[in-house]
Amino acid sequence: MPVTFNGISSGIDTAALMKATLDAQRVPVTALQNKKTSYNAQISGLGKISSKLGELKTLATDMAKTSNVLAFTIGVGDEDVMSAKAEGESSAARYDINVTQLARAEKDRSAAFSSSLSQVKAGTLTLATAGDTSGPYTIDIVEGDELEDVVDKINGSGAKVDASIIRDGTRSYLQIVAAESGFEIGGNPDNAITVTESYTGATGQALGLTQVIGAQNALLEVDGLAAETRSNEPSDIVAGITLGLKKVGTSTLSVASDKDGTKTKLKAFVDKANELLDLVKSSTRTSDGTRAFDPDPAIERLGADVRGLIVKTIDGLSGSNTSLSRIGIETDATGRLTIDDKKLDKALATDMRGVARIFTLADTGLSANVQSLVKRNTNSVDGVIGGRTKSLNKRVDQLDTQIGRIETRIGRNQTIMQRQFTAMEKALQISQSQGSALQSLYSR
Numbered sequence: 001m002p003v004t005f006n007g008i009s010s011g012i013d014t015a016a017l018m019k020a021t022l023d024a025q026r027v028p029v030t031a032l033q034n035k036k037t038s039y040n041a042q043i044s045g046l047g048k049i050s051s052k053l054g055e056l057k058t059l060a061t062d063m064a065k066t067s068n069v070l071a072f073t074i075g076v077g078d079e080d081v082m083s084a085k086a087e088g089e090s091s092a093a094r095y096d097i098n099v100t101q102l103a104r105a106e107k108d109r110s111a112a113f114s115s116s117l118s119q120v121k122a123g124t125l126t127l128a129t130a131g132d133t134s135g136p137y138t139i140d141i142v143e144g145d146e147l148e149d150v151v152d153k154i155n156g157s158g159a160k161v162d163a164s165i166i167r168d169g170t171r172s173y174l175q176i177v178a179a180e181s182g183f184e185i186g187g188n189p190d191n192a193i194t195v196t197e198s199y200t201g202a203t204g205q206a207l208g209l210t211q212v213i214g215a216q217n218a219l220l221e222v223d224g225l226a227a228e229t230r231s232n233e234p235s236d237i238v239a240g241i242t243l244g245l246k247k248v249g250t251s252t253l254s255v256a257s258d259k260d261g262t263k264t265k266l267k268a269f270v271d272k273a274n275e276l277l278d279l280v281k282s283s284t285r286t287s288d289g290t291r292a293f294d295p296d297p298a299i300e301r302l303g304a305d306v307r308g309l310i311v312k313t314i315d316g317l318s319g320s321n322t323s324l325s326r327i328g329i330e331t332d333a334t335g336r337l338t339i340d341d342k343k344l345d346k347a348l349a350t351d352m353r354g355v356a357r358i359f360t361l362a363d364t365g366l367s368a369n370v371q372s373l374v375k376r377n378t379n380s381v382d383g384v385i386g387g388r389t390k391s392l393n394k395r396v397d398q399l400d401t402q403i404g405r406i407e408t409r410i411g412r413n414q415t416i417m418q419r420q421f422t423a424m425e426k427a428l429q430i431s432q433s434q435g436s437a438l439q440s441l442y443s444r
């Protein structure tokens with residue numbers, strides 16, 4: 001370890017002198033680090049805005065569905081018979097529903113095996129299910145395959161069935177259940193599952209699959225109109241409503257527009273847009289609301305674009321509800337979005353579906369416009385914010401390189417200065433020692 005002489009012979013505070021010299025050389029580093037801090041703050045701000053844009057896009061994408069814009073109150077007369085939930089563009093109405101039969105899936109079962117480890121005769125098993133155009137599926141059974149091996153092969157084949165082993169206490173059975181209930185309307189119930197067995201092996205036992213429960217469709221009447229469906233959860237019987245059929249019986253179904261629920265969904269959009277606008281404001285305005293010095297133009301444009309969506313007339317719409325501003329969603333003096341309850345109430349009362357279409361209209365609706373705005377800003381290749389972030393990150397890298405070079409040069413200078421001061425102190429020490437010796441000789 002080198003010895004540093006700190007003014008022992010010269011009386012000079014060489015450590016302080018070196019520090020002052022190196023600090024002067026480090027002034028450019030401080031300036032570069034301050035600039036880097038500024039760039040990193042901008043990158044962080046852009047990251048927060050990009051994240052909030054993603055949240056707004058997710059919400060807007062959901063609101064491309066009418067059921068995520070409009071709310072409905074669902075009433076079921078007998079919840080033991082059925083349940084119901086709104087999924088799409090429902091209509092306020094009342095229905096009398098009579099469920100006469102529930103849907104069920106076909107089940108096929110093998111002959112009895114002594115255990116799940118019993119060997120199955122080698123060959124092929126071919127499965128097809130009604131409505132599955134990707135089938136049929138062929139399962140190869142090889143010598144030595146046990147019953148549980150065949151179950152695994154069936155479940156991994158892609159066939160729309162679920163295979164399992166069930167027991168009666170002493171014997172094991174392979175059981176196959178169609179993944180979907182019912183059968184093709186107008187078709188043969190026995191075609192819900194089609195099984196073909198072909199064996200070539202000399203040992204083991206054939207499966208001998210037979211139907212134990214036949215497929216059947218759900219049957220019901222809606223206001224006296226007979227309906228048939230493969231599922232006990234049909235979404236195509238009453239428009240915009242998914243029914244949950246539970247048992248045979250009668251019930252009523254009532255659907256009513258829920259104005260307050262709809263307003264809550266619209267408020268969620270306004271709140272999310274305001275969260276984004278607040279971030280934009282904090283990035284481009286000072287605490288007293290005045291325009292910041294040299295604000296990022298990309299962020300300013302983003303705020304203007306978001307507010308522009310409010311007044312934009314949606315192409316393809318007519319009537320009174322053609323933009324958010326027409327239904328009471330407006331921009332206030334601070335640049336945030338607000339809801340005029342009276343205007344919104346009137347819009348919902350006049351044309352509730354027209355309010356939904358502002359969001360849901362394909363290609364030109366607000367949902368599509370928001371998604372386009374987000375992509376335009378965040379795309380990593382040519383997005384405004386994405387490109388700005390890449391540019392700032394590149395500048396930070398360049399600053400790191402500059403700082404590294406200066407620090408390396410300062411380190412070299414420090415080493416040189418230490419050597420020079422050390423050499424000077426040593427030389428002075430030798431000179432002083434020689435002077436003392438001479439003085440001692442002359443003083444005798």
